[in-house]
Amino acid sequence: MTDTAAPRRGRGRRTRSESADTRARILAVAREEFSERGYEKTSVRGIAKAAGVDSALVHHYFGTKEQIFEAAVEVAFAPAFRARDTVVDGPLDGVGERLTRMIFGLWENPVTRAPLLAIVRSAVNNESAAAVFRKLISAQLLRRIVEQLDLPDADLRTELAAAQLVGVAMMRYVIKIEPIASADPEQIIARVAPVVQGHLTNP
Amino acid sequence: MTDTAAPRRGRGRRTRSESADTRARILAVAREEFSERGYEKTSVRGIAKAAGVDSALVHHYFGTKEQIFEAAVEVAFAPAFRARDTVVDGPLDGVGERLTRMIFGLWENPVTRAPLLAIVRSAVNNESAAAVFRKLISAQLLRRIVEQLDLPDADLRTELAAAQLVGVAMMRYVIKIEPIASADPEQIIARVAPVVQGHLTNP
Numbered sequence: 011m012t013d014t015a016a017p018r019r020g021r022g023r024r025t026r027s028e029s030a031d032t033r034a035r036i037l038a039v040a041r042e043e044f045s046e047r048g049y050e051k052t053s054v055r056g057i058a059k060a061a062g063v064d065s066a067l068v069h070h071y072f073g074t075k076e077q078i079f080e081a082a083v084e085v086a087f088a089p090a091f092r093a094r095d096t097v098v099d100g101p102l103d104g105v106g107e108r109l110t111r112m113i114f115g116l117w118e119n120p121v122t123r124a125p126l127l128a129i130v131r132s133a134v135n136n137e138s139a140a141a142v143f144r145k146l147i148s149a150q151l152l153r154r155i156v157e158q159l160d161l162p163d164a165d166l167r168t169e170l171a172a173a174q175l176v177g178v179a180m181m182r183y184v185i186k187i188e189p190i191a192s193a194d195p196e197q198i199i200a201r202v203a204p205v206v207q208g209h210l211t212n213p
Numbered sequence: 214m215t216d217t218a219a220p221r222r223g224r225g226r227r228t229r230s231e232s233a234d235t236r237a238r239i240l241a242v243a244r245e246e247f248s249e250r251g252y253e254k255t256s257v258r259g260i261a262k263a264a265g266v267d268s269a270l271v272h273h274y275f276g277t278k279e280q281i282f283e284a285a286v287e288v289a290f291a292p293a294f295r296a297r298d299t300v301v302d303g304p305l306d307g308v309g310e311r312l313t314r315m316i317f318g319l320w321e322n323p324v325t326r327a328p329l330l331a332i333v334r335s336a337v338n339n340e341s342a343a344a345v346f347r348k349l350i351s352a353q354l355l356r357r358i359v360e361q362l363d364l365p366d367a368d369l370r371t372e373l374a375a376a377q378l379v380g381v382a383m384m385r386y387v388i389k390i391e392p393i394a395s396a397d398p399e400q401i402i403a404r405v406a407p408v409v410q411g412h413l414t415n416p
Binding site (some may be wrong): 174 | 347376383384389
């Protein structure tokens with residue numbers, strides 16, 4: 011906003027704005043590189059080169075390769091993590107369906123499906139990427155659901171519910187086994203949502 | 214048997230036995246290479262070299278790289294595919310628990326866990342390996358269960374049941390999210406088996 015409204019309002023401000031631009035450009039490039047090549051084949055040098063900066067600057071803004079990956083994944087899933095509030099804040103007896111619909115929404119949308127596929131592929135093949143995946147899934151999504159459940163085994167319940175959703179995503183979007191790969195999403199949601207709900211709240 | 218009992222009983226027989234040995238050796242090497250490197254990084258040339266034969270001989274016995282992969286996976290899972298008969302042939306109201314126990318047995322056993330991990334990693338990253346995985350899972354396991362269910366949507370039911378098991382395996386053995394990664398298998402089986410049964414037979 012201040013960029014166009016008041017350019018060159020002093021050297022400090024200008025530099026800060028340029029820094030933000032550079033950081034955003036590096037992050038955009040990193041997202042693309044990780045999506046296309048996966049975690050293992052992506053290098054900090056490659057990201058720096060594609061962004062037209064020095065590797066040291068990439069490290070300066072983000073830290074290690076693992077931390078760049080984490081930042082890239084977080085940006086890609088910002089809309090999902092916002093949707094999460096709607097999932098967890100509603101009535102508990104509908105949380106299974108809300109969660110199932112949110113996850114299907116992410117996978118059915120090509121914009122979010124591509125980075126999701128990239129994360130799954132990276133996490134399955136690389137321990138550092140798996141660690142990022144674990145951290146994000148646990149801290150950003152599952153933890154919030156666990157807090158809503160007033161049950162001693164809420165952690166395990168939440169992970170078993172997530173497992174049903176992860177498994178459907180694997181069979182439908184990654185391995186593509188028929189007929190689940192081509193089935194109407196509503197048909198799958200009708201069968202999966204009660205299972206997710208059951209894992210979370212059944213006695 | 215004839216190998217030690219009656220050696221050199223004529224040129225034809227001898228050659229056949231030698232061929233079987235060579236074929237078995239190539240297959241053993243292929244299993245190891247695919248397990249260690251994954252599908253993409255394994256080459257027919259590399260398998261041939263490690264087995265001490267010419268690439269043409271590998272192609273002669275097995276065909277394409279995809280077909281070698283299929284043969285290697287089939288050998289690795291021969292015990293599992295035999296256990297499958299026990300799963301599908303028992304009473305239908307216990308099929309969920311029998312299937313869940315069979316799958317957990319495979320993953321908990323280090324001998325079968327390693328090739329399972331290799332297959333999952335390969336299938337997630339490579340379309341040819343995914344095709345082999347689809348074919349094996351569908352033809353060797355799911356198809357047999359579908360035949361037992363006298364229901365119009367038996368295919369989708371079986372795949373949703375499999376999805377719950379695939380998801381638990383992903384979270385516990387591949388991504389290793391806690392507490393599901395360290396939970397007592399019996400605790401997980403107690404929660405997962407009824408879900409698998411429900412997908413298969415609930416009205």
